Amino acid sequence: MAGPFGWGAVRKTPNAYTHPMIAFQNSYASLPDRFHARLDPTPVAAPSWLAFNTPFAEHLNLTALHSDEGLQVLAGNSVADTSTPIAMAYAGQQFGNWSPQLGDGRALLLGEVEADGTIYDVQLKGSGPTPFSRRGDGRAWIGPVLREYLISEAMAALGVPTTRALAAVATGETIIREAPLPGAVLTRVARSHLRVGTFQYFAIREDKDALERLTAYAIKRLWPEADGPAGLLDAVVGAQAELVAKWMSIGFIHGVMNTDNVSISGETIDYGPCAFMDDFALNRVFSSIDEGGRYAYGNQPHIAHWNLVQFAQALLPVMQVEAAQEIVDTFSTRFAIAQKKAMLAKIGIGDAQAGDAELINRLLTIMEERSLDFTNTFRALNSGIVPDDDWGADWRARLGEEAQQIMAAANPAIIPRNHRVEEIITAAVNGDMVPFERLHEALKTPFTDHAEFATPPLSEERVQATFCGT
Ligand code: AMP
Ligand code: MG
DSSP: OOOSOOOOOBOOOOSOBOOTTOOOBOTTTTSOGGGEEEBOOOOOSOOEEEEEOHHHHHHHTOGGGSSHHHHHHHHTSSOBTTOOOEEEOOOEEETTEEESOOOOSSEEEEEEEEETTEEEEEEEESOOOOTTOTTOOSOEEHHHHHHHHHHHHHHHHTTOOBOEEEEEEEEEEEEESSSEEEEEEEEEEESOOOBHHHHHHHHHTTOHHHHHHHHHHHHHHTOTTOOHHHHHHHHHHHHHHHHHHHHHHTTEEOSOOOGGGOBTTOOBOOOSSOEEOSBOOTTOOOBTTOTTOTTOGGGHHHHHHHHHHHHHHHHGGGSOHHHHHHHHTTHHHHHHHHHHHHHHHHTTOSSOOTTHHHHHHHHHHHHHHTTOBHHHHHHHHHTTOOOSSHHHHHHHHHOOTTHHHHHHHHSOSOOOOHHHHHHHHHHHHTTOOHHHHHHHHHTTSTTSOOHHHHOOOOGGGOOOOBOOOO
16 A cells, blocks of 8 residues: 655746745654655646635734735745645545545645744645545636635634635636636645544554654644643544534534544534535535435534544554543543533523523424524524523523523524525636625624625525535
């Protein structure tokens, strides 16, 4: 099972761009060769801006990238002199099917930057083929690029740990999907791009040395309090339990919870076929490739647990099996606690009492039976509307003084609804970025009312399926 090793450095962009403001570190590139393939992005014909995240760039001290030279860097036409671009190696189970080698097939890590004591990866996505591309073209079209930009930024504003979007640029090139479509490159920022699949890549190769290095790297960078592999596993189990509970509390369906899309940092990663629910249904699925409903809304905790079992398994060469089992077994309890807290906040309850779980469950049952809109039903409770039924009476009787405040922080007024996301993509393909900008602006303050973006889709506007989005 040979990895893509020994390619050597591929310099496709001879004119390195020098800017003193962009001092990339390259800690992952400094790991041994078998962790990555070293190559430059593939240049594109005619880059132009689609979006640049100025507030986040300010936070990262990367505003210098919002320039003509920066555009060339973010399109992959030039490489900063401090950057050592690499495609990261990883494996993974996709819909349960094992792939010993996936890796960054269309992404390149440019390097890392430090802000407020945290180190962030800066990665181009859609920057051309790599040794991990298999049959893919290494590219992305503007649909999924803008989708990821918009939804990941909305998630951040909603308080959910997530990778961020720094920029989106159009390449001026056409790529072929179901049709010829305009190409784009996303600049993604993450606390790290380490995945469960990164560990699996080395576990399947019985490369204990690499697993030890990877564990040490992950602890140092992401979980400095963690004590060895057991501490790392414990931290990741806890972070994933919290993350999936947060997703579910805002009606988010990730859609492609493969082990290569489970981040060791506990951030949401990979916005392919994800979607927010309109009307509530536990078995809701959007991804057109998820035929069995493996990643349905209500199945997400189960799958997260399964993915963490795979992580524990990958760590077995460097830790005791009993300890791994014991830690992974804590997932269900930790998830249940996180979920209960998140869901009770949505009905204004801070400190849980006996009977509260039943109260929220009864509401969810009513919502599902009546196909009520997830976001708007909870949001209506904020405004003091008490449903005129048994549930409403029981709820009113239970409410404490601080209920309003708790609900206001837990129930967003708007989420990126599918039909809106489709609308902005269609407009962008036709060269109109205004709908994107307006929706993106509103989603920066999702807990404030924005009536225009709060309405559920009309029946003819309903999006039935989202695509893998490549
Ligand atoms: P994803 O479904 O985005 O999690 O990607 C799964 C795997 O397919 C990863 O190894 C990606 O790098 C790879 N991949 C996805 N799209 C492309 C593409 N257009 N070209 C090359 N590789 C790709
Ligand atoms: Mg992925």
